[in-house]
Amino acid sequence: MLAVEGADPVSTPVHHLLDDGSFAITVPVDGPLSAMVTRAGAAGAQAVLEMTDYAPLPLREPVRSLVWIRGRVHTVPGADVPGLLDLVASVDPNPALLQVNSGDDSRYALMRLEIESVVVADATGAESVGVSALLQARPDPFCAMESCWLQHMESAHQDVVDRLASRLPAAMRRGRVRPLGLDRYGVQLRVEDTDGDHDVRLPFPKPVDDVTGLSQAIRVLMGCPFLNGLQARRLERPGG
Template sequence: MPSAAERTRTLVQSTCSAVLLVPGLDGARPEQLTPHARVVGPDGEVFLLYPADSPAVRAATHAQDDELAAVLEITDVAPVSVPHRIRGRAWVSGWLTAVPGLAEPGLMMLRLEVGEACVDDLWGAESVEPEDFARAFVDPLVSHEAELLQHLHSAHSDRVQGLCELLGERGDGPVDGAEAADGKGGKGQGQRAVPLALDRFGLRVRFVGERCFDARFDFPEPVRSVSELRRAMRTLFEAASH
């Protein structure tokens, strides 16, 4: 499974919605605190791009000689329609400063020096040390995940549904979400299968019906690209059809 640091950094560098929480800016509208772009620097710092007149930029500029605490909150929503659609959240907290000269006129780059981070997602809740965040790798599928899940859902829903055969007899009885996430779920009979999450290690499917549970299907080995993913998915679907 991906580490907490990898999951957090992947969310930071994804297209998930994000908002910067800064003390004293409670009256600002959420869209004013949403960065136009964000990227992680070589030392693990997070660079956030804002309009030069945004509340976040004004706060960082006025606090040049003081440490301005801030928290970047990221919300991960499943790109397909499914119950309990929020897949997770991540929080990266630290100290905010303005970095003039890095952005085009009318824009300002802010630098968030990471003090701590945490993630609460489909894998569970964990804290992340700044050093681990800085060294963590981003999942290679993150920029394609939404498109891939939507394609699986719209074009291959029957094959995704067929994955319930891989759950075997272990799940013929009632299951809770924790057991299903460990691959001990039911066969999904009477359930609608929705592809929920995808990373280099495998595919997570949510079975929706009288009861709702997740099942995780691991790839034979981690994938490094979309082409390797196609081969892994083909292997998974073939295993389910036998």
């Protein structure tokens, strides 16, 4: 969502971080926010882009984290629009890009948000993030599989959730424990209790980079003595 003072916040189907530290964003072309930014001219308009990270499970409180990006939003000169669209599409082929600069059928205007500050917030608190750190960040190796993995874990492997929950302090095991997140650093659990929700991270012994390492790290958290899985042992008769 993009918010500019004096206009209602609007959804931004495209919000793509560019190499120069700005965001390419799309907003409804006929809305008041687009008109306000156009009238602001070269100075741009002060704005806040809010990104919401929703859990892939139907939790009581679905929001996992929030990111607020404050800066000034500018229109993109018409001559620069095709090139910027191609640049964004080469990395993120969002269908909404086809509705920018498409004549009478245009639904969105392409704009650029020049970053002044970034704040990330989750259950542990809020922290400012520098633009250089934002540009150096890379996608977590499990980001594409996280949603499916957590959904499968919830629906078919309650035993895994229970084993992970056994690592929590006894006072937190009274609530309903649900998988919340997964990344190379550990597993997050959400405890839904009568006194509210509590998020807990179970860290891996060391960061992992592939599925094999992830499987081993989760088994360690579960207390499994076999890093590569529970394998049946062949019992031999005495003297056999």
